[in-house]
Amino acid sequence: MILTERETPKGLLVSVCDRDVLGETFENGEVSITVTEEFYGGEEAGEERVATTLARASVGNLVGERSVSLAIDRGHVEEANVLDIDGVPHAQFLRM
Template structure:
């Protein structure tokens, strides 16, 4: 699986938030019924990397906002996201992850 994705890391109060999306979705808005998904540049646009490197970012993240076929497929493959918990808005997959710390 190849293709580029944007990843951006935020460090806030001990949390590590990862925002990741498929490259071509950046700046777009998707709507379905009451749901709205905005893939905002200021939130998602960070480093442009190969989807294969997503694992190292997810490993460090305590919270993740993930959008797009490649990003979601890789996160499921790596065991970070449960396929049954993926939301689709106008056909675009979106999921959020939070690691529970004990």
């Protein structure tokens, strides 16, 4: 997985994507997502590092089967809230 961490005035913003979706665009009707290098590009990270970072995040953006599944398994995202965009899972969360 590719992990990016950004400190913001509102807390830690984390983006995670599966390597195979980086640089791709997915569309489903009026919904479209482009997994850009600028936002999702970061460093390769294993499951434990991603899970630890998601636990500290105020905002999370996830794209890809592996990334979203990890967020579901660790309780950061509910499966019912995951979007399917052209067969690719996408999820976001916000902690207040």
